[in-house]
Amino acid sequence: MAGIWIYAEEQSLAKQLLTAGKELAQKINEPVVAIAIQSDMASALAGAGADKVFHLQAKTDWVENYEKPIAALLQKEEPSVVLIGGSLRGKALAAALAADMQTGLVNSALTLSYSDGAIETSRIMYGGLAVCTEVLSQGCVVTIESHVFEEAQTGQAPGEIAAMEVSLESKVELIRVDPIVHQGEDLQAASTVICVGRGLNGQEDMKLAESLAQKTHGVVGCTRSIAEDYHWLPTEAYIGLSGQKVKPDLYISMGVSGQVQHVAGIRDAKIIVAIDTNENAPIFSAADYGIVGDLHEVVPALIASIVK
């Protein structure tokens, strides 16, 4: 029968998709079926709630080459929906699959729901300005990025694992792979995030942010230009629509104007505090609390008044 199919090349994300899939399964009463290309992933997913796992076995690991076997499998099984991990590779794969299956694709879905007999998704459009809710026809592909759903827990009655040998055709030659070393601390795990923007006078102002981060046990992030134009922080520190989306309990910004693309990256923060000299800066309408003033005065005063 149809089924909610999931695939991600990374285990944590795959388990997050499982959660999304199981939630949907409760409403449409269909099995959750996973595709894995490594055996440890297959067992992990079987143990975390997948009703069945197809373990595709082939000689190479280059994810993109699995397009044809996965497409063939999906076309045979006719899923109600296919959830694919929204990593960059995942999105590319999802698009190719959607073309092979001649079906729709919604990328970077934020929510997955069921209403009036159809699956619905919501996602961001216009660079963060708007939210679009779409109704999917039967058998569409949906990609979901990391940290949108919680990981499914292990400890369920394990699902069935079916091994399948597949042959891959490789039109693309992989010459070399260099892993990207992630510098800096993990913004995703931080419960407090201090964000710097173009309102800083110069790189020496970063010290203010770092002191505040220390006092609040927080991590420093930045807006796009600080990372990509000024390089005061690595690219991984950039918070925004096409960067990191953070969910801290407390977010404090200094010198950040608050363009929609940045705000899209902080919408899930519990409390947003903004410090900027321009009272008309859009950040203030996105904030819970704000102080209009010079960060060189406000931040030191803030550091001084935090007792811990």
Place this chain on the structure above:
Amino acid sequence: MEEEEKFDVIIVGAGPAGSACAYVLAKAGKNVLVIERGDAAGSKNVSGGRLYTYALELVEPGLCTEAMLERKVVREQIMLLTEKTGITIDCFDAEADLAGGEAQSYTVLRSSFDEWFAGKAEEQGAMIAAGILVDGLIIEAGKVVGVRAGEDEMYADLVIAADGVNSFIAQKAGLKNEWTGHEIGVGVKEIIELPESVIEDRFQLGQGEGAARMLLGNTNGVQGGGFLYTNKNSISLGLVLSPASLAQQDRSIADIYQDFKMHPAIYRAIQGGTTVEYGGHMVPENGWNSVPEKLYRDGLLVVGDAAGLVINTGTIIRGIDLAIVSGVAAARAVLAENAASKIGPEYVNELEKLHVTATMKLFAGWPKITGIERMAAIYPEMANEMMQFMFKVDGTVPEKMPKAMQHIMKKYVSVGQILSDAWKGFRAV
């Protein structure tokens, strides 16, 4: 082998003057290039503003019916403000039409009007290149033979400077110097969105009808005045002030505007609206006396604001229409004259035939009236106090009117000052 592209006419600037000229020339079969520095025609232009339609009909009869116009002006208003009070004179005429039946004037929004107008010129066959800045003239043996934009050079039989109040081209051609602080006004303008019906209710207008208002006073004593125009679903509100006068006090025009906008009488008119645009521009303010002595040289004509063709009498502000007419005059000169050296004089001839010169000369003295210092605050305050007296009833016995008026006047001006101002005004007209 690259063939050298040459145009009959290159027009710098796709504002009303440039587009009018391009339209007439292209329609007559000339190979015309219009180079506009904004991303689209109109993106760099700001007017109060209003268009007197006779000018559009001059370009092509019937153009008004298609034009991107806002509201037909049926209320002409003058408002004299003090800090908290105001007197409004309102002239209503729902049939403010020209002889041919066309409405005399419409309020306009430059971004839509200019873009539409340039599009019409394009339809006639003119080529419009937008997003390009002309940064030089090519002059050979004393004659202007083309323009330079970045690394590109483009040649033409004639170049027309339609590049606005700050005309870089007219300066490069040696026909114009930089304006002094007494010759221009610096303006700020805000567009405030309001629903059509709200505008019609607040200004007592029928559907499609509009109001045009000039305001004096409440500008912190700075010379100049304000304007308010009703568009279809927005209000254009702003100030044009004298830089020389601004320099004599310490507030910026932006600050003065914020207070001006918050005047209780004005605020009630724009309440609840959303600001969708805020910008500034310079305006030629000295009329005929600041129009360059020569509006042409070999291979070049100057039209529109670049030629200083703007009239401000306080009740009438004309810029767009004069720009359009001068564009038509330039086009006609090209079409009438084959000898290149005769085009300039023929252009001046056309300006006379189309009444531009006579009109500019007639109003040449008016800047002296709008420049009377007491206009900025003293007279509006005096007028307000006089009217307050006329309307006051508190149970006490008021002064006898002539005496009261004398008292009020004495607070603000001496007889000598009034006479001096009156004489200035008399001589100016």
Place this chain on the structure above:
Amino acid sequence: MNIIACYKWVLDEQDIKITTGSLALDTSRAKGKISEYDKNAIEEAVLQAAKSGAEVSTLTFGTGKAKASLKDALSRGPEKAYWVNDEKASTADGYVTANVLAAAIRKIGSADLLLFGEGSSDVYGQQVGPRVAALLEVPAITFVSKFEIQGDKVVATRTLGDSIEQVAVKLPAVLTLLPEINKPRIPSLKQVIGAAKKPMQEFKVADLDLPAAAVEPKTKVKSLLGFVMKRKNQIYKLDTVEASVQALVAGLAKDGVL
């Protein structure tokens, strides 16, 4: 060799306003433009063509409003502009768009290299490039930050979240490009004037021999609303910076985040 750069004509998101109350999007003041990352694709096509002596065309699928994009695209260097002009473009999803573009490319005849932006600035669906590759049965290299044409091969660098890859593939191929690949130049006067003279070819969807199902979208938009966060919007404006800061800290402590 010929290169086709595909682009989308979108509304400029900067001009879009959110209507207070209903949160509906007000696009009345929004002007059209070529989507930002697609400009990188066109620029890259022109840069690569200069190195390898290839011919460059552009292709777009849009409604009649997209006509304004043809001169813009041509002023950036390509020799010819193709466009599929159909009202269906206004409701097209990635599925329809890819079907139409692939069919148009088949109609044009062939392309050795197809370049796409990573995603459009309005929908940012990030899917049309790889879809077209799958439909045309050519390999797709996605998220390319740099590439070189070497004879009948392309050697490309992909910047993915967790790694940087170098890959090679034989042409024909589809590449989707990251915006960091180049900085599009601003067209000069001669290029803008020249654009009007270059050939532009229009197709209708009906010319493309597509089955009816291929041009009906698989997802339908149920609602499109402005994203407005409901936050407290409390600004502290006390007499001294210290006083405001203390009030802020007290408030945060009460919220349990400090």
